[in-house]
Amino acid sequence: MATVLITGGAGFIGSHTCLVLLQAGHRLVILDDFSNSSPRAVERLAELAGLIPTGPGSWGDALRLVQGDIRHDHSLDLAFAAAQSSGPAGLDAPVEAVIHFAGLKAVGESVAEPLRYWDVNLHGSRTLLEAMERHSCRCLVFSSSATLYGYPETVPIPETAPVQPINPYGHTKAAVEMLLADVAGCGAGATAEMESPNGWRIARLRYFNPVGAHPSGQIGEDPDGIPNNLFPFVSQVAVGRRPSLRVFGSDWPTPDGTGVRDYIHVMDLAEGHRMALEALLAEEPQLLTLNLGSGRGISVLEVARAFEAASGRPIPVELVARRPGDAAVTVADPALAARRLGWRTQLGLDAICRDGWAWQSANPHGYAA
Numbered sequence: 113m114a115t116v117l118i119t120g121g122a123g124f125i126g127s128h129t130c131l132v133l134l135q136a137g138h139r140l141v142i143l144d145d146f147s148n149s150s151p152r153a154v155e156r157l158a159e160l161a162g163l164i165p166t167g168p169g170s171w172g173d174a175l176r177l178v179q180g181d182i183r184h185d186h187s188l189d190l191a192f193a194a195a196q197s198s199g200p201a202g203l204d205a206p207v208e209a210v211i212h213f214a215g216l217k218a219v220g221e222s223v224a225e226p227l228r229y230w231d232v233n234l235h236g237s238r239t240l241l242e243a244m245e246r247h248s249c250r251c252l253v254f255s256s257s258a259t260l261y262g263y264p265e266t267v268p269i270p271e272t273a274p275v276q277p278i279n280p281y282g283h284t285k286a287a288v289e290m291l292l293a294d295v296a297g298c299g300a301g302a303t304a305e306m307e308s309p310n311g312w313r314i315a316r317l318r319y320f321n322p323v324g325a326h327p328s329g330q331i332g333e334d335p336d337g338i339p340n341n342l343f344p345f346v347s348q349v350a351v352g353r354r355p356s357l358r359v360f361g362s363d364w365p366t367p368d369g370t371g372v373r374d375y376i377h378v379m380d381l382a383e384g385h386r387m388a389l390e391a392l393l394a395e396e397p398q399l400l401t402l403n404l405g406s407g408r409g410i411s412v413l414e415v416a417r418a419f420e421a422a423s424g425r426p427i428p429v430e431l432v433a434r435r436p437g438d439a440a441v442t443v444a445d446p447a448l449a450a451r452r453l454g455w456r457t458q459l460g461l462d463a464i465c466r467d468g469w470a471w472q473s474a475n476p477h478g479y480a481a
């Protein structure tokens with residue numbers, strides 16, 4: 113059992129990971145500024161974990177919630193203190209590890225506002241690393257992304273594939289990966305598995321396409337405005353918030369002509385974080401870089417048909433031109449995560465659509481309703 117600081121723990125992937133970690137007996141402090149999430153996600157995940165509130169932002173000796181920005185030393189120090197303090201204010205246990213989800217993630221927005229993306233994603237990560245040094249915590253799981261691979265040259269994509277992002281969001285993730293390699297003492301030649309001469313324990317987890325929701329339908333993805341990703345869009349069509357699904361490109365070199373991606377159920381992803389965290393804490397200092405994906409490709413039209421079946425609602429499809437910046441096929445080679453962590457995805461497209469629909473149909477307007 114460890115005490116873990118979760119930045120961005122109220123967000124989509126963070127909230128599901130917090131639930132899995134609490135159920136495994138870990139104690140958590142969540143630091144989130146709610147710029148893209150709601151405190152309700154934390155209340156709901158605490159309830160799903162069977163926790164009883166004991167005060168504002170406080171659930172016994174299991175969970176604390178701190179509202180603040182990762183770019184501010186003061187917020188970070190408050191979060192570390194919420195773990196260490198004794199009495200009702202704290203968990204009475206110093207932070208042993210950090211899982212760092214907080215960040216901005218919309219590719220299009222990153223093109224329009226590159227400075228904000230560099231500030232939150234890179235400056236925020238550096239400020240966090242400095243706080244970790246101040247508080248003698250040298251164990252970090254970082255949310256990286258398959259977007260680093262750009263237009264992949266080989267599919268399925270191994271971790272050794274070239275890092276060649278094609279947009280500002282991807283550049284910020286690549287920059288943080290490099291920063292982490294330097295902090296670990298592994299430098300530019302960092303490969304997927306390296307010892308850390310500096311005594312850091314770091315996992316850089318490259319997610320493919322996280323989708324779905326907790327099977328209870330109580331927590332899920334709640335994008336602001338028009339969704340950037342396929343699944344939230346499809347589920348909003350099914351629930352009647354949008355008239356049809358626009359499919360960008362039907363002439364890709366794929367079996368049905370639409371783009372192929374590696375979709376991973378968010379509960380599988382949450383398990384991957386738990387396993388990576390526990391491996392880091394148990395093993396010698398290291399820098400570990402892992403793809404988290406299923407290894408299976410699914411096309412846009414397959415997603416639309418599977419969501420129709422799960423929801424019993426029609427998903428009208430409108431085929432339009434390709435979008436600049438998209439790749440035809442992006443699929444992970446997840447063999448290294450299987451070997452190092454014993455982790456593999458357990459949940460397929462049917463479970464993804466069933467659970468995604470459970471969330472969307474019970475919460476048509478997300479946490480706002």
Ligand SMILES: NC(=O)c1ccc[n+]([C@@H]2O[C@H](COP(=O)([O-])OP(=O)(O)OC[C@H]3O[C@@H](n4cnc5c(N)ncnc54)[C@H](O)[C@@H]3O)[C@@H](O)[C@H]2O)c1
Nearest residue numbers: 120123124125145146147148149181182214215217255257
């Ligand atoms: N969802 C995806 O498709 C995907 C894919 C690959 C990588 N990632 C990465 O995983 C991480 C989590 O993604 P998500 O889908 O859960 O996103 P999300 O937006 O749902 O969660 C991010 C959380 O961080 C918080 N946050 C943002 N800026 C902050 C700041 N300055 N200080 C404190 N909190 C802040 C937001 O309020 C939100 O709760 C991100 O770093 C993202 O880049 C996501």
